[in-house]
Amino acid sequence: MVVTPTELSPAPGLVGAPQVAPGAAPLEQQATDLPDFSSAAYKDAYSRINGIVIEGEQEAHDNYLSIAQLLPQQADELARLARMEMKHKKGFAACAANLGVTADMKFASEFFTPLRENFQLALAEQKLVTCLLIQSILIEAFAIAAYHIYIPVADPFARKITEGVVQDEYTHLNYGQQWLKANLESSRSELEEANRANLPHVRRMLEQVADDASVLHMEKEDLMADFMASYQEVLSEIGFSSREIARLATAALLG
Numbered sequence: 001m002v003v004t005p006t007e008l009s010p011a012p013g014l015v016g017a018p019q020v021a022p023g024a025a026p027l028e029q030q031a032t033d034l035p036d037f038s039s040a041a042y043k044d045a046y047s048r049i050n051g052i053v054i055e056g057e058q059e060a061h062d063n064y065l066s067i068a069q070l071l072p073q074q075a076d077e078l079a080r081l082a083r084m085e086m087k088h089k090k091g092f093a094a095c096a097a098n099l100g101v102t103a104d105m106k107f108a109s110e111f112f113t114p115l116r117e118n119f120q121l122a123l124a125e126q127k128l129v130t131c132l133l134i135q136s137i138l139i140e141a142f143a144i145a146a147y148h149i150y151i152p153v154a155d156p157f158a159r160k161i162t163e164g165v166v167q168d169e170y171t172h173l174n175y176g177q178q179w180l181k182a183n184l185e186s187s188r189s190e191l192e193e194a195n196r197a198n199l200p201h202v203r204r205m206l207e208q209v210a211d212d213a214s215v216l217h218m219e220k221e222d223l224m225a226d227f228m229a230s231y232q233e234v235l236s237e238i239g240f241s242s243r244e245i246a247r248l249a250t251a252a253l254l255g
C-alpha cells in the first residue's frame with residue numbers, strides 16, 4: 001500500500017497542544033487504561049493468575065532439573081536455568097505480597113495438570129524431545145506472551161520484576177530452540193506427535209485464564225497472538241518451513 005502525506009497527517013482534533021480535562025490524569029497515563037489494583041475484583045483475579053505464575057515457575061524449575069537427567073552433559077547449564085526459575089518464583093511471590101494478595105495454589109496446580117502429566121510421562125519414557133517441546137517451547141512461549149501483555153497494565157512494582165523475568169524466559173526458549181535445531185531430523189516425528197498432544201492444552205489454558213486476565217486488563221486475543229508469534233518464530237528458527245509451521249499450528253484448533 002502507498003502511504004500518502006495526507007494519511008500521515010494528524011487527525012484534526014489532535015493538532016496543537018493535547019487537550020486534557022481539568023483534574024484528569026496526564027495523557028501518558030491515559031494511554032493504557034490501568035486497572036484499580038486495590039479493588040476486590042482485581043485482587044480476586046490476581047490470586048488465581050499469580051498462583052498460576054508461581055506454580056509455572058516452580059514446575060519450570062523442576063522440569064529443567066528433570067531434563068538434566070536426560071542430558072547429563074548439560075547438567076550445569078540446566079541447573080542454571082532452574083535457578084533462574086526459582087528467582088522468578090520469588091519475584092512473583094513478592095508481587096502478590098505487595099498487593100496484599102494470597103496466591104490460589106490449589107487452582108494453579110490443577111491448571112497445570114495436563115502439561116505436568118504429559119511431561120512426567122515423557123520423562124519416564126526418556127522422551128527428551130517431548131520434554132523440551134513442553135517446557136522450553138510451549139510453556140516458555142506461554143510465559144513470554146503472558147508477561148509481555150501484563151507489563152503495560154501491571155502495578156509499578158510488578159512491572160519492574162516482570163520486565164527482568166521476560167528477558168530470562170527468552171534464554172529458556174532459546175535453549176530448547178538450539179537443541180531441537182541441532183537435532184531436527186532425528187526429532188521431527190516425536191516433535192510433531194508431542195505438538196499434536198500438547199498444543200491443544202495450551203489453547204485450553206489460555207481460554208481458562210481469559211476471564212481473570214481481562215480483569216487485569218489483559219485481552220485473550222493479545223495473549224493468543226503473542227503466543228503464536230513466539231511459537232511460530234521458534235519453529236522457523238528450528239528449521240520448519242512456513243507450510244510445516246502452519247500444519248503444526250493447526251493442532252491448536254484440533255484436539
Ligand code: PL3
Pocket residue numbers: 049050052053056057060085088092095139140142143146147150169172209213
Ligand atoms: C516459565 O519460566 C514459567 C511459566 C509460567 C507460566 C505463566 C502463565 C501465565 C498465565 C497468565 C498471565 C498473567 C501474567 C501476570 C503475572 C503476575
Ligand code: FE2
Pocket residue numbers: 057060084085088143165169
Ligand atoms: Fe521463569
Ligand code: FE2
Pocket residue numbers: 060085140143168169172
Ligand atoms: Fe522459563
